[in-house]
Amino acid sequence: MSDRPVVTRIAPSPTGMMHIGTARTALFNWLYARHTGGKFLLRIEDTDRERSTAEAVQVIFDGLKWLGLEADETPVFQFARADRHREAVEELLASGAAYKDYMTPEELEAEREAARAAGRVVRSPWRDLSPNDAPDRPFVVRLKAPQDGETIVHDQVKGDVRFQNQNLDDLILLRTDGTPTYNLAVVVDDHDMGVTHVIRGDDHLNNAARQTLIYQGLGWDVPVWAHLPLIHGPDGAKLSKRHGAQAVSEFDAMGYLPEAMRNYLAKLGWGHGDDEIFSDDEAIAWFDIKDVVSAPARLDWDKLNHLNNHYIRQAEPARLAGLVAEIHKSRDWKIREADLPVLEQAIPLVRDGAKTLLDLADATVFVLKQRPLELPEKVQGLLSDETRGRLSRLREKLGAEADWSVATLEQAIRSFAESEGVGIGKFGPALRGVLSGGSPAPDLAGTLVSLGKDESLGRLDDALSPGA
Numbered sequence: 001m002s003d004r005p006v007v008t009r010i011a012p013s014p015t016g017m018m019h020i021g022t023a024r025t026a027l028f029n030w031l032y033a034r035h036t037g038g039k040f041l042l043r044i045e046d047t048d049r050e051r052s053t054a055e056a057v058q059v060i061f062d063g064l065k066w067l068g069l070e071a072d073e074t075p076v077f078q079f080a081r082a083d084r085h086r087e088a089v090e091e092l093l094a095s096g097a098a099y100k101d102y103m104t105p106e107e108l109e110a111e112r113e114a115a116r117a118a119g120r121v122v123r124s125p126w127r128d129l130s131p132n133d134a135p136d137r138p139f140v141v142r143l144k145a146p147q148d149g150e151t152i153v154h155d156q157v158k159g160d161v162r163f164q165n166q167n168l169d170d171l172i173l174l175r176t177d178g179t180p181t182y183n184l185a186v187v188v189d190d191h192d193m194g195v196t197h198v199i200r201g202d203d204h205l206n207n208a209a210r211q212t213l214i215y216q217g218l219g220w221d222v223p224v225w226a227h228l229p230l231i232h233g234p235d236g237a238k239l240s241k242r243h244g245a246q247a248v249s250e251f252d253a254m255g256y257l258p259e260a261m262r263n264y265l266a267k268l269g270w271g272h273g274d275d276e277i278f279s280d281d282e283a284i285a286w287f288d289i290k291d292v293v294s295a296p297a298r299l300d301w302d303k304l305n306h307l308n309n310h311y312i313r314q315a316e317p318a319r320l321a322g323l324v325a326e327i328h329k330s331r332d333w334k335i336r337e338a339d340l341p342v343l344e345q346a347i348p349l350v351r352d353g354a355k356t357l358l359d360l361a362d363a364t365v366f367v368l369k370q371r372p373l374e375l376p377e378k379v380q381g382l383l384s385d386e387t388r389g390r391l392s393r394l395r396e397k398l399g400a401e402a403d404w405s406v407a408t409l410e411q412a413i414r415s416f417a418e419s420e421g422v423g424i425g426k427f428g429p430a431l432r433g434v435l436s437g438g439s440p441a442p443d444l445a446g447t448l449v450s451l452g453k454d455e456s457l458g459r460l461d462d463a464l465s466p467g468a
């Protein structure tokens, strides 16, 4: 297996949501493929026809796209490959590695009872009967698995996991209606897709033993297995609804950036020393399946928020402006073309405290407001005659300011306060209120720069004009 180029895959079943665990599995497969210069593929396991709607499949495409983990080739759809799965079963029957089991439902039930009583797995008599004795009635096809010895899953994360063959029944490969079973389909698809490394959640570890037997029956190379520990909630319990978001789309809606998610998910079960923050390129250079830890990983919202804040501070303002504009739109703000540069200008001044894009949206509402702003009572209450007079004098000074930068404006406000013989606290809150309409805003100079000179002076004029 080691001389073939690495091919990894994820094989989600469309359920209508993309679980965060699937996202982490996708990331580890993607990282390993990139690390080794191999390929990362996608298979849609859509054999459950009820659930596998076009919308449910689209959720997976959208999730991977948002995460930046798109597959290197067009996706494979499992259901469409049923004929190929049956063909593999024909091969197994021809070589004697599988057999047709004609037990009736009653016979099967009796065998189940007997097996339970004797503490052994179900065995069909058809395993040893000649096909020539076959009756004319429905049958399933079972794998003729070894009954003694052991099957070892050499797992890159769990180590060698041993299964006693006497505890594994002869797996059904085809049902009486001729439909392929799950384990068969997975093996045939992974083989045909050239998958060398099966990296997936450890809820599939038992399947790995069964799938190993199918590979062996078909005389195919067994892939390298790596079963990832589950993701648990912050309290150490299995991740569930009460821990909050579980779907990739929810993390998107809560305002997390995909690069923060990648960094964060990479840390769930893997790490590089004490490094908390790393780029995709670093993760790709460092990632190795062997370094994945086998203990369950715990979701940690504080860490995720910390990372998201880091990536928000790093991101291009123009990109953030586009993302934040979408959030404003979803909150029924009318966003005009001209608002985008305004948002872009404001974002570097307000983003330091933002944990999510929702925070960034809250912090930029003030720039979107249209003149004349409605001033809440609290702000109006600050506008005594004395303060109005002071703000008018400040307005004159600001109007003459040619360099509309944070440093210059900070200086201008300070020297204005001195010339008035008062502290900034005497007029700062009123100025801020007039400029922001009472919405959150950065410090005074930051607010002035975010709005730009014309808009700032316009808002001041509106508030100071007689009758305002």
Ligand code: GLU
Pocket: 010, 011, 012, 013, 045, 186, 199, 200, 201, 204
């Ligand atoms: N379809 C399976 C799931 O969604 C994954 C199977 C696999 O990775 O082998 O859990």
